[in-house]
Amino acid sequence: MTAEPQEIRKGRKYDQVLHGAREVFLGEGFEGASVDDIARAAGVSKATLYSYFPDKRLLFLEVARSECRRHADSAMAEIRTSGPPAEVLGRTARRKIAFYTSDFGLRMFRVFVAESARFPDIGRAFYKSGPEMGRAHLMDYLRQAVERGELEIADLALAADQFHELCRADLFYRAIFNVTQEFTPEECDRVADGAVATFLARYGT
Template sequence: MSKSAAVKTPAPKAAGPGRPKDLGKRASILEAAQRLFLEQGYQGVSMDEIAATAGVSKLTVYSHFGDKETLFAAAITAKCQEVLPDELLVRPPEGPLREQLRAIGHAFFALITSEEAIAMHRMMNVPGAAENALRELFWDAGPRRVQEVFARFLQARVAQGQLEIDDLALASSQFFCLLKGELHPMMACGLCREPGPAEVARHIDATADFFLRAYGA
């Protein structure tokens, strides 16, 4: 999952003066954007259509997000936060390190194997369906953000003496690549069904154990 060149996700446009933004409208816009981007692709969706689907004016959409690129990045980030919140990555449930890695693993695997994530993955890999700049937006809002936040979790465990890691970014990337394993690409290619709970648990347990054998103090 590592990517050699760092590309910054465009920061959302600053809100102008006036009343605080309506969080309910913002949520409706994000929900509409997620669905339409998946159904029609980035190029096939207009801000007018997103506004109509969300039940708001186009001015309201622009007021919250500024432009379509910012909205796309925000939609990806919102989906990641919904299934794999930063709080879980930085402060997972109390317990042994292995159980913490398992909890993060289950959340991440649920995220990448969801129908929305598989559809987005396929859209990003269809020639001509997305420009490189759009793929970079997707990468920064999703995989890169997750890896960077998880690296902070690893850094804290190194400081506590539970792990020995020289390259935190590499170790973070390796953990999520291990979690994808063979199952995720096969699902993305339509070559296998969604795995059952027992199969997922076995895969995540093996991933956590492998990672700890590599980096355990």
């Protein structure tokens, strides 16, 4: 049984409920988050919360979708441009690295990895509204760059995935395993510049 097909009622306190749920889920995870805690954080009654989200999984999925949409919309401002690949990919890499190493980005990743084994629909919904959406946006830009003769790419999906992984080099893994909690701008630039240089060495014209 999946929570995805259910329609969500939106009203005056929808954003309030979502904000409170975001804070509790990121702090406690799905299993540790109680409806009482979410209602308290949102400043609403349990009856009001249930009127919007009768199922906790539905609320969790909506928090995920909302946050992923926000991040994707922000990233689109960088990717949807006719600028040269070195410039566009450089900005995209820095935005990706900033998100991957942020407290929010790391918490989101940990929560969804932890819950996706027990609730596969949660993992699938997160992938569709987050990584898959970002991949599609990057593929659109790469396709335009190929059409302009700026890149030579036969497999756009693979190229987008490779760029994504290049941006996760070193810093993300140190962050996710709590080896390092803060990174200097120079460290982030090193990974971003290396990602772009490696990508263009493979696909640049």
